[in-house]
Amino acid sequence: MAVRTGQQFLEGLKNDGREIWLDGELIQDVTTHPAFKGAAEHIAKLFDLQHKYPEIMTATCPETGEKFGITHLIPRSKEDIKRIRKAMKVWAEASVGLMGRSPDYMNTTFACFAGHADVWARRGNEQGARNMIAYQKYVRDNDLIMTHSIINPQVDRSVSEAEQGGGEVSLHKVGETEDSIIVRGARMLATLAPFADELTVYPGSDIRLQDKKYAICFAVPMNTPGLKFICRDSYSKERNNFDYPLSSRFDEMDAVVIFDDVHVPKDRVFMDGDTVGYSEVIGDGYWRNYIIFQAMNRALTKLEFAFGLGHMIADTTGVNAFDHVQEKLGEIWNMMEMTRAGVVAAEEGAFEVDGKGIWAPDDKPLIALRGLMPKWIPRATELLKVIGGGGYMLTPSLKDMNGPLANDITKYYQARNADAEQRIRLFRLGWDFIGSELAGRGDLYERFYLSDAYRMTALNYKVAEKEHAEMLVKQFLNEPVNELQATK
Ligand SMILES: Cc1cc2nc3c(=O)[nH]c(=O)nc-3n(C[C@H](O)[C@H](O)[C@H](O)COP(=O)(O)OP(=O)(O)OC[C@H]3O[C@@H](n4cnc5c(N)ncnc54)[C@H](O)[C@@H]3O)c2cc1C
Missing domain, CATH: 1.20.140.10 (Butyryl-CoA Dehydrogenase, subunit A, domain 3)
Known part of the structure; x- marks a missing residue:
């Protein structure tokens, strides 16, 4: 199922155990809740557009011969870049540019990370780079939507990430088992979180050399135990598309992410403790x-x-x-x-x-x-x-x-x-x-x-x-x- 339909996307979101909180309520099903339904249906349309315009919206995998969404393509020519832009424009026009985090935003990011994996492999992190390449193929081949959370919460911007709230607020590693690392803390925003399949974490700002436990990059499914998402108010208005033609369908939502001792499987860790590498990724x-x-x-x-x-x-x-x-x-x-x-x-x-x-x-x-x-x-x-x-x-x-x-x-x-x-x-x-x-x-x-x-x-x-x-x-x-x- 390398190119999902809107229906498959919606089915994937239903009651999957993700912990999305809105106005004190734990949302059971974002596809039917009035605050989220409109946006979920709009994103489903984006998936359907891949089927409606396959010549624009998809590419063929040279290894498997299977089609995939073209915004996952690692561009290897100017022609590829032009093809990707055409597809991005189709998706942008569907929300007249109001949904900044249509899936192409993250798809292209991870295509670049995987295409330039040697940046991740530095200082002995070859396994992290291999994980990145495998992960990008996984999201591409399953046509998954990613959200990202790259900024630690605003406690005190005048001191380092590691000093926020006595070192406890910013996301950091607290332990390790044979198969996973354990992470705790919060990240400031994850736009599109209620509708994403995967949460990704990578650098958004520089880090001090000594702050190794804060230098972590990984990806986990949205329903991973210990992950909690607290949404801002809904702007969907829960109204019809006559009264609010844009708000009723394009509120992509922004949420704070809390990591309550989340276990991240090691094959989904892209960087662990390399503060130099963390800054290099930002600089790439x-x-x-x-x-x-x-x-x-x-x-x-x-x-x-x-x-x-x-x-x-x-x-x-x-x-x-x-x-x-x-x-x-x-x-x-x-x-x-x-x-x-x-x-x-x-x-x-x-x-x-x-x-x-x-x-x-x-x-x-x-x-x-x-x-x-x-x-x-x-x-x-x-x-x-x-x-x-x-x-x-x-x-x-x-x-x-x-x-x-x-x-x-x-x-x-x-x-x-x-x-x-x-x-x-x-x-x-x-x-x-x-x-x-x-x-x-x-x-x-x-x-x-x-x-x-x-x-x-x-x-x-x-x-x-x-x-x-x-x-x-x-x-x-x-x-x-x-x-x-x-x-x-
Ligand atoms: C609608 C929306 C959606 C978002 N979605 C996501 C998302 O999906 N994932 C994600 O990771 N992030 C997301 N963000 C967060 C975004 O990355 C941050 O807002 C951005 O990086 C700026 O950080 P901040 O908001 O903490 O502002 P701050 O860093 O606190 O800045 C506030 C003000 O202080 C100034 N300032 C701060 N530090 C300095 C400094 N050192 N020197 C000089 N001036 C300074 C800034 O210029 C700014 O004017 C989103 C933000 C918004 C508003």
Whole structure:
């Protein structure tokens, strides 16, 4: 079953013993609980898309001849990168870019880890690297969804990971048996946790050389005994898709993970105690390139959606006749097209990594976009607010539409080129994109989904190639003063 159907995915989630907590309740079945059902069904659709468009969404395993989801592919050419992006775009468009953690995010990460396994094998960790390769094949061949939890909880960011809450809070190793290591502590967030099959743990920040017990990387099934997930509030609204067209299906959920003496089988341990290796994995740009590639494809889709939304709202109320509204729509278009340009540039600039036969997109346009997106997406939503004005408040619910005031609504909510229902649907969609709880969470996501964008932008400056830019400046600093200037 290398390419699962939506139905198989949902069956796999049912009552599997995972411990998902929401608002004081232990959720028995995420596929039927109203807070999770919509998102579960949306993810099931993503699986079905693999069957609907197999030529885009799948690849063939050279060893077994079996099909698998193409986002698990370890890219070995520029052509592979283009194929993967096409598939990522299909999935991104299915949620108009709102589900950042569609399965491709993690699939590509682990394809990169396995493709570049020699980074994991250093300092005698050959077995960890072999485990990584075997694990990636396992998730690929069973089409499993992974979540990841790479950041320790916020207790005191001014001290090391090992010093959080007296050393007890951050995830760490507490023991070992013949077959497993035992881990305890917490990790800050695991997005998609209620819907994932597997929880993965790997480095998200540097670690001190002496903090060996915190330097652990592994993967376990979501229903492993001792694992507890505490969700934030649900933003699904538990409402219909008329009232909340986006929240009702795209709340991918974020949860804190508690590890209560969890036994991790040794064949699922990728690193154990190598603090140098831990930092090296973070520094290996290869997987980061792919994550940002996925994220910018998704951001492009979100901006395309924002542009469509702005254009249709402005057209519906006739404000696109005004030049300042046109200018605002043009600004969203500018951001959208610059994002597209960056993604295409990354793809066209793809290169073979260290002559190892694996390929990566060019990271420069990607990390530049990564720095810009936390400004651009909030800017797009700000512009949408200005374009739509009070129209976002002219949004009666489905119950109102079907209630005693239905005739009044039909008359007084009409727009220039839309009847009342179409206009209300459009503005409710707009509000769900710019103002609902899901929208607020989306804003935070763009800022923090892969460490914080501010420090990453600062890092861009530090690692930037400066020679050429300096040369352009220096040519004016070292020239002899010419005579005309000298005689003045
Ligand atoms: C919606 C959402 C989903 C997420 N999903 C996941 C997930 O699935 N898996 C996962 O592992 N993580 C996830 N994260 C967590 C994410 O990785 C972190 O939010 C991110 O790494 C930043 O860490 P933090 O939130 O603890 O912020 P902090 O590190 O506490 O930063 C808060 C502020 O302090 C500043 N700051 C902190 N430390 C320093 C410093 N040393 N120097 C200068 N400034 C500093 C930051 O710039 C920022 O402005 C998610 C986050 C969000 C918001």
